[in-house]
Amino acid sequence: MVPTAYYLVLAAMLFSIGIAAFLIKRNVITIFISIELMLNAVNLTFVAFAHMWHQVSGQIFVFFVMVVAAAEAAVGLAIIISIFRTRQTLNVDEIDLMKS
Amino acid sequence: MSPIPTSYLWYIPLLPFAGFMVNGTLGRKLPRVLISTVALLCTALPASIVAWLWVTMRAPDAPDTLQTLTYPWIAITGFHANFALTVDHLTLIMLGVVTGVGFLIHIYSVGYMAHEDGYWRFFAYLNLFMFFMSVLVLADSFLLLFVGWEGVGLASYLLIGFYFKKTSAANAGKKAFVVNRIGDFGFLLAMFLLIAHFGSLTFSQVFSTIGQHPEWQGARFLTAIALLLVLGAAGKSAQIPLYIWLPDAMEGPTPVSALIHAATMVTAGIYMVARCHLLFDHAPIALTVVACIGAATAIFAASIGMVQHDIKRVLAYSTISQLGYMFMACGVGAYAAGIFHLLTHAFFKALLFLAAGSVIHALCGEQDMRNMGGLRKRIPITFWTMSAGVFAIAGIPPFAGFFSKDEILYQTFISPNPLHIVLWLVGLVTAGMTSFYMFRLWFKTFFGEPRTEQRETPGHPTHSVHESPWIMLFPLVVLAILSVIGGWVGVPAAMLGHDEIGHFLDPVFASGAAPVLTTGHSLELILALISVLTAAVGFYIAYLCYYKKPGTAAAFADRNKSAYALLASKYWVDEFYTNFLVVPLLMFTRGVLELIVDRGVVNGSGRAAGMATRGFAWATRSQISGNIRSYAGWLAFGAAAVLAVMVFGRSLWMHL
Secondary structure (H helix, E strand, O other): OOHHHHHHHHHHHHHHHHHHHHHHOOOOHHHHHHHHHHHHHHHHHHHHHHHHHHHOHHHHHHHHHHHHHHHHHHHHHHHHHHHHHOOOOEEEEHHOOOOO | OOOOOOHHHHHHHHHHHHHHHHHHHHHHOOOOOHHHHHHHHHHHHHHHHHHHHHHHHHOOOOOEEEEEEOEEEEEOOOOOOEEEEOOOHHHHHHHHHHHHHHHHHHHHHHOHHHHOHHHOOOOOOHHHHHHHHHHHHEEEEEHHHHHHHHHHHHHHHHOOOOEEEEEEEEHHHHHHHHHHHHHHHHHHHHHHHHHHEEEOOOOOHHHHHHHHHHHHOOOHHHHHHHHHHHHOOOOOOOOOOOOOOOHHHHHHOOHHHHHHHOOOOOOHHHHHHHOOOOOHHOOHHHHHHHHHHHHHHHHHHHHHHHHOOOOHHHHHHHHHHHHHHHHOOOOOOOOOHHHHHHHHHHHHHHHHOOOOHHHHHHHOOEEHOOOOOOOOOHHHHHHHHHHHHHHHHHHOOHHHHHHHHHHHHHHHHHHHOOOOHHHHHHHHHHHHHHHHHHHHHHHHHHOOOOOOHHOOOOHHHOOOOOOOOOHHHHHHHHHHHHHHHHHHOOHHHHHHOOHHHHHHHHHHHHOOOOOOOOOOOOHHHHHHHHHHHHHHHHHHHHHHHHHHHHOOHHHHHHOOOHHHHHHHHHHHHHHHHHHHHHHHHHHHHHHHHHHHHHHHHHHHHHHHHHHHHHHHHHHHHOOOOHHHHHHHHHHHHHEEEEHHHHHHHHHHHOOO
């Protein structure tokens, strides 16, 4: 049986990669993928702890996260499409509408 | 007639309040007939309830007090207050005065105010006053009494400043309000002390506690409470040193002067002292203070009243003087005599004010007695009714004022107070002065040469002197009758009467009062004779100075310039207050409060908060770049920081 720590280390690595990509990458699509990566890292910890404690609630929570992520993907992609249509770019450094 | 259900007591204050709500909210749009109908109905019904109450309480087996159900009001740990209305014989007399005289003055106002703007406002305020005044006299606790106390102050302020476009009227209203605040401060402190020592503000509880502790006679805390209550009473009842607002209150319409500033509101202080008589009986020092304040105010105000030229101001100073009498009566423990004088004074002073209003009405607003004269034949009904009032206040038997004033002087003379002879002498001299200035008013207004002809210019035919309409004369006639016969309820045994009012008030005052001293009837008769002679002397001097040889008084004033100036300028009390209280207070406010506290601390802290926010914003503004990745970086940094604190913070904290 694989110890829980292994799953956690893997999840931490995935999460860190997600954060790094989120901070470094300029393409919106890539940033979007990195967010999904972080979400799935969290899902992995949920499942790992659910397995460790023999509790089913963690696994149920993962379903919720997946549902929310799917909804978020739908909305996010729609936003990205409309941004591309108006600005002809996907570079986040050029999308600075929030500048004060 | 069946006894009155106690729940009906609520209608006495609530009906005028309903009238206030109707006239105060819708009045602007209503026709005048409807406004006066509402206002009159809302005072007539309580008056008839009071009449019913009167019949109930006079029944042979009637209880001494009636009380409504008690409702909780304030309930916190260690203190709770309930509210209820209660009626005993003292309240009944006050209610009779308030609703009866109040109703008559409402009728009068319909005529007096007929041509004024703000008709609806006037009646709304009058009804508001009736509401608070009935709450005041019906209250079963100090707290509810205080509600009424403040409320009548508010109504008084609103009505003094009724002609608010006139600066003097607006200022007079403010002056009355501010001066009354000083008295109310004393009242509040007294209530705090009562809570601290009795844990309750209900009259029955406080007084029964006092009754159970005879060893408290002269106790210091009771004296303190009593003295603070006296301060409150002095503010409301216009006694030294807080009397200065009442003469200025004459800026209000005349019916207001009659109702609030003569008959009812200003007697609230006397009512309160009489209501708390058990407390005052246990605080002899406070009682002596009351007597001295009363006597001093009586003679002081009377001396000023002798030289005033404004007809309403003479009456105002006379009111202060008569209130001083009532205070003096309470101060020597003769509460029943004080309340008796309150009753008769309500009749004749309301009458005098209303008659003065009728004179002013006849002369189209003229208030200066130097411009009056010879009105006897031209406004005969006003003349005859006012004469009844003048004779009553001057103490000419058998008019109402004679019996009540004589009772006060007699009770003062026989009281065990060490100062009783001095107080009696002061009262006697005041009686002479009262007689003098009232007959002075009478002669100057109604006798001699008419001095009003110059006003009747051809272009203004309406300026001719005219008798008032019947709606104004009817209350005058009723009050005149009461001024004649009102005193007969208190004819002492020495004059073959039964002193009915004294016995009527016995259940209220007998419980703790000192045993009534009896000195035989001959002394009482001699004293009565002396006071009648004094009144006659006052009349004779006025007759000489203002009828027989007009100008005598002016010549006398010329010979004693400094004394006359002292009186005419009202002893410079207003100036004294201005220079020694108002100006230093203003300097303190402008110099310390405005410059240092307001501009320095208050404005400064606000400005400092603004500056700090601006500075912080200036420092962080560069971070709002619109670059999503920098936001994300800050977000990640923050999350990491929170994590670090959660993981390492506790152990760090422990090691520090």
